[in-house]
Amino acid sequence: MNRIILLLITLIVISCSAQKKLQKSYVGQPVSVMEKEFGKAKTIFEKSEGQEYIFEKVEFLKSTEISQHKITLDPMITPKVKKITHYATLVRDGIIVEINVDEEYER
Numbered sequence: 001m002n003r004i005i006l007l008l009i010t011l012i013v014i015s016c017s018a019q020k021k022l023q024k025s026y027v028g029q030p031v032s033v034m035e036k037e038f039g040k041a042k043t044i045f046e047k048s049e050g051q052e053y054i055f056e057k058v059e060f061l062k063s064t065e066i067s068q069h070k071i072t073l074d075p076m077i078t079p080k081v082k083k084i085t086h087y088a089t090l091v092r093d094g095i096i097v098e099i100n101v102d103e104e105y106e107r
Helices: 002-026 031-038
Strands: 043-046 051-061 081-092 095-106
Touching: 031 051, 031 081, 031 095
Parallel strands: none
Antiparallel strands: 043 051, 051 081, 081 095
16 A cells, blocks of 8 residues: 555656756746747736746657567557647746646647
8 A cells, every 4th residue: 555655646747858858947037048948828817916928849749669569460549749848937036937738739
């Protein structure tokens, strides 16, 4: 039971590490730093806490063969996908305060 709980905690920490890394890299920096990396924001919303900039990064992932080590004559191939990553950035007075990441995949 303790091992299961430890495993769950480890998975949660690992899954949140990419967002924490982004938080450390950009929080406290001006918006221009993020614009240099990701280009112009796709949309900008006015909120009571500040402005929310939505940056978007698009990657095309190739199809690849998955080896199941069962029958060598029947390979399993993953489809090509388009990975879209949205970075929702909360900005106050030109300084980044918070970043949230959302990823989606399209076939």
